[in-house]
Amino acid sequence: MTDHRSAPDPHSTDRPSEDTLGRVPEWLRRPAPEVEPGRGDRLRIALGGHSGKLLGGVVVLALLAFFGLVGGLGYQGFQRWREPAAEHPTVGLPIGEQASSSASPPPAAGPFDGTPAAGFPEGAAGIALPRAKRTGPFTEKQVADTLAKVRKALITARLDRTFFTAKDPERLVRQFAPDARAGVRDDFPTGEAGTYATRLAPGARLTDDQPRVKGRISYRATKDRDGIRILEVTTNFVWAYAFPTTSPTPGDGVLVVHDTVKWSTPHPADVTTASAGLWIERADSYTSNIDCAALDKGLLALGKPSFGGPADPDPDAVFDPDKTVDLPDTC
Template identity: 75%
Template structure:
């Protein structure tokens, strides 16, 4: 699970300098794992998670042999290896106003067939905003404006193909408060950007199919550790991407990313001009069916074919935004 360190918090509107105050909250960091991709079954929940922003883990894999022969197992084949259903813990929705994905999915034809993502809406249609209303010190208009900023950032970060392959992250970075931008730019070379945005690995490409999206958005008024009033918006989404593959097994070309991000906008009366705008307080994510070496660098690519059958819980868990992000790693 990746826990993106929060972007430094907005500077209060007082005469003290930023150096005197420092930036809060501090980024939560943890080094990413150095393990090379193992011989994983393609739809064994091949998860790499970020914590701090990029946290990896490894879980043991059992190789199954039958008459001395092992076979490649796709999504449906993976399900057949299960001995019994295992329930993952679910997460509780945060308090406050919220909205969940409600758009109807397109006809299920193509790379998502045979997976839960076939029932998800396409692209931005899967991002539903809750009703804006006055919340704490924030007016209805301020809430509506904040939700619009968050939705635009989500579309850029997870659905904008030009951003996926751009040499720099400015298409997304410029949507944030000026004081937040330097740290966000630094997330690209560090690989930490993967906890809240999609960047394709060199040579990786998507099919023409729009990504499938499912999740929810909620918001509430609160205060940061220095007492600055903020409107915190929590997003929790599953993003399913289709990559070209020669495999005919359902889901073999689908990469899934599940993230939760806490975005915030400070009250304009509490901060200086440079701190007005969007910030990231925290982000967590994991991914499935990925190239682990690329993921460790914050980049997305389809995983390599693997062999053997796993002993692992429900593979559908990676498609469910209500499941915990604390799932087993196989990277």
């Protein structure tokens, strides 16, 4: 016969009585109130309901992003590995206030800055004489005397500011042989003297800066077309003059003359006393950045900036003594 009475609780002896615990407070006997789930709770519930699919998608996206990043870094690293490493020396940054240079270049310190003439010697320092030695029928002393005469004439003709503006050219003319002076004097009214002498146009003036000079001098013993023995001296110089200008562009105030001149002194045994001394056999020149109207008269004045000629587009060519002076007329 089955007994339908409840089976005794095997742990009843271990459960403390209400008297032992004391009276349970009333608020513990009440059921917990239902609280409306918040936004965070709803999100957690939603994630919980779709944990399988959504979590899997999130993991896939994270893995893709990770491998994409690693792949990108790996490609960049590969590219760097393929290219040779470049050396870039660095210095530690100083402590304190700092300033970086601006993109604008500093203003030019002088009129020749920014042109090849900035590295040329100043004035007569650029006229160096070769060592004098016996050449053909000319003694060492005769060679030295001729070289000294040519240098003195160059200084007067191209560097003497008093001569540049003098009413007459006698400061230079009297340095030639007596028989040569008339021809030299006649070169000035026609403008031919501009190939070997500097004369400023009315109103033109130079800055206080010394002209810059670069070139060379050579000599040889030869004969002229009349068979007279002569010591021929060839000078090849670039003369750069600075004129006042408001232009900030380097070189805009620089006028350049490049000349080659063949000077000579005849052997004293072959000529009369009046013909003994300095002569000019030939002179050629090229001028840039010049006023063309003044050039037609053999005078110098600053013109429009224009270095180089149509046959030589290099703007620095006119500063090079090794370049030809036989360039097309740009005036």
